[in-house]
Amino acid sequence: MVYILTHYWSELIQGLGYTLLSSLIALVFSTAIGTMFAIFEVLPNKAMRIIGRIYIEIFRNIPLLVIAMFFYVIIPMYVAKIDGFTAGTIGLTIYTSSFIAETVRAGILSVDTGQMEGARANGMTYWQAMSKIVLPQAFKIIIPPLGNQFINLVKNSSVLAFVAGFDLMYQANSIASLSLDTINSYVVVGVFYLIITLPLSYYMRHLEKKLA
Amino acid sequence: MKKFKHIIGALGMLSLLMVVLTACGTRPSLAKQDVLSNDKASKTITWGVKADTQLFGLMDVKDNQIKGFDADIATALTKKVLGKDAKAKFVQVTSQTRIPLLKNGNIDAIIATMTITPEREKQVDFTDSYFDAGQALLVKKGSSIKSVKDLNKSGTKVIGVTGANSVANIKKFAPKAQVLELSDYAQAMTALKSGQGVALTTDNGILYGMAAQNKGYEVVGGTFTKEPYGIAVNKGQEPLKKELNKALKEIEADGTYNKILKKWFGNVSGFNYKEAAR
Numbered sequence: 001m002v003y004i005l006t007h008y009w010s011e012l013i014q015g016l017g018y019t020l021l022s023s024l025i026a027l028v029f030s031t032a033i034g035t036m037f038a039i040f041e042v043l044p045n046k047a048m049r050i051i052g053r054i055y056i057e058i059f060r061n062i063p064l065l066v067i068a069m070f071f072y073v074i075i076p077m078y079v080a081k082i083d084g085f086t087a088g089t090i091g092l093t094i095y096t097s098s099f100i101a102e103t104v105r106a107g108i109l110s111v112d113t114g115q116m117e118g119a120r121a122n123g124m125t126y127w128q129a130m131s132k133i134v135l136p137q138a139f140k141i142i143i144p145p146l147g148n149q150f151i152n153l154v155k156n157s158s159v160l161a162f163v164a165g166f167d168l169m170y171q172a173n174s175i176a177s178l179s180l181d182t183i184n185s186y187v188v189v190g191v192f193y194l195i196i197t198l199p200l201s202y203y204m205r206h207l208e209k210k211l212a
Numbered sequence: 213m214k215k216f217k218h219i220i221g222a223l224g225m226l227s228l229l230m231v232v233l234t235a236c237g238t239r240p241s242l243a244k245q246d247v248l249s250n251d252k253a254s255k256t257i258t259w260g261v262k263a264d265t266q267l268f269g270l271m272d273v274k275d276n277q278i279k280g281f282d283a284d285i286a287t288a289l290t291k292k293v294l295g296k297d298a299k300a301k302f303v304q305v306t307s308q309t310r311i312p313l314l315k316n317g318n319i320d321a322i323i324a325t326m327t328i329t330p331e332r333e334k335q336v337d338f339t340d341s342y343f344d345a346g347q348a349l350l351v352k353k354g355s356s357i358k359s360v361k362d363l364n365k366s367g368t369k370v371i372g373v374t375g376a377n378s379v380a381n382i383k384k385f386a387p388k389a390q391v392l393e394l395s396d397y398a399q400a401m402t403a404l405k406s407g408q409g410v411a412l413t414t415d416n417g418i419l420y421g422m423a424a425q426n427k428g429y430e431v432v433g434g435t436f437t438k439e440p441y442g443i444a445v446n447k448g449q450e451p452l453k454k455e456l457n458k459a460l461k462e463i464e465a466d467g468t469y470n471k472i473l474k475k476w477f478g479n480v481s482g483f484n485y486k487e488a489a490r
Binding site: 074076077081084161164173174176177178180182202 | 376
């Protein structure tokens with residue numbers, strides 16, 4: 001195990017960097033996109049609700065690997081040249097956003113309808129009431145399931161390995177085949193994932209306590 | 213104090229996990245038993261073969277059989293070692309899974325386009341070479357890449373397969389190129405088609421098979437390495453290795469080897485089958 005750490009340190013650090021970068025990008029954008037589609041789903045406008053429903057159902061029900069391969073193989077053929085890292089990160093963002101949309105929607109629905117009605121009665125527009133009254137309360141409720149989604153996101157970033165995205169899992173495969181020490185290669189990489197996910201897990205818990 | 217407890221808990225969990233996982237690695241496995249005598253009793257040799265490689269080992273979706281040069285050689289060797297009524301059982305492997313599967317005893321021997329290298333010889337034992345391949349390049353017809361020298365520019369992306377010797381080689385011959393490692397040959401070919409890299413590199417035998425399947429792609433530049441394929445057995449399986457070497461000599465002498473070689477490579481354009489005959 002020490003051998004793997006010392007001999008492949010630069011590969012491991014590179015992998016950690018790409019995994020962190022991909023996870024951060026996907027975390028920011030999937031939260032934004034997910035929240036947008038969650039709002040679509042609770043809008044009074046029926047057409048918007050249908051658009052939101054279709055987006056979520058499509059991307060929630062296709063395996064992440066298929067979405068990533070689609071962006072890796074099909075998009076460069078017909079649309080734009082994107083490399084494995086970009087393709088994987090886009091796939092991860094879209095896939096996670098559909099789960100976050102469902103989580104946020106559940107949060108919005110759990111806020112008492114009286115809150116919205118009260119805000120509107122006091123002269124707020126729909127958007128003001130949504131962004132200043134309903135969403136802050138919704139997010140407070142959904143911190144635990146949202147934390148779950150974020151942890152899943154970090155782990156799911158291993159999909160980058162299949163599209164040559166140079167992440168931790170990719171380096172693990174490469175190190176395992178170079179050193180021929182399969183078990184220790186994957187143990188080391190498993191620990192590297194823990195280094196990312198454990199603090200994230202504790203931070204979400206801390207946030208939950210602070211806001212409760 | 214409460215925070216402190218959390219950190220201790222996390223560290224404790226982590227170290228427990230390490231202990232458990234390392235213990236998995238050090239436990240002696242089934243692979244330590246004598247494979248040859250087990251095989252003689254069951255009249256079966258379990259081979260690890262490729263299932264995604266044209267000409268060498270490819271899954272035929274019609275009858276779910278793995279067919280190819282490697283598979284036929286394995287069948288011929290099995291019959292020589294264990295007798296006419298013996299059976300060769302095939303387990304699908306990739307470049308990445310074959311050594312772990314051999315080490316943990318899931319397969320008895322690997323015959324999966326595996327080059328004999330000094331690094332691998334530290335982990336497994338090889339028989340004599342049964343096929344002399346060499347590394348080459350597959351590119352789109354009309355590509356500006358003519359040989360491995362053309363790849364040695366920064367920003368050039370070359371596609372390889374994880375676990376294959378060819379990835380290490382290309383880093384030697386074209387150190388400035390970036391290597392993209394994909395999980396198998398089918399995926400590597402798809403990546404080449406979608407333009408993720410300018411060339412796909414691996415052994416010529418495999419590349420000829422891919423070129424035959426994909427019109428519009430060609431093998432260029434000849435071979436720039438020697439890649440003798442060997443059959444791998446686990447360390448400490450000397451009896452099996454000896455028997456396989458003997459059987460290999462026998463099928464080379466009685467013409468079985470050349471018949472199998474002609475069956476798979478006789479019609480491959482660009483491959484000199486006469487040169488490879490033994």
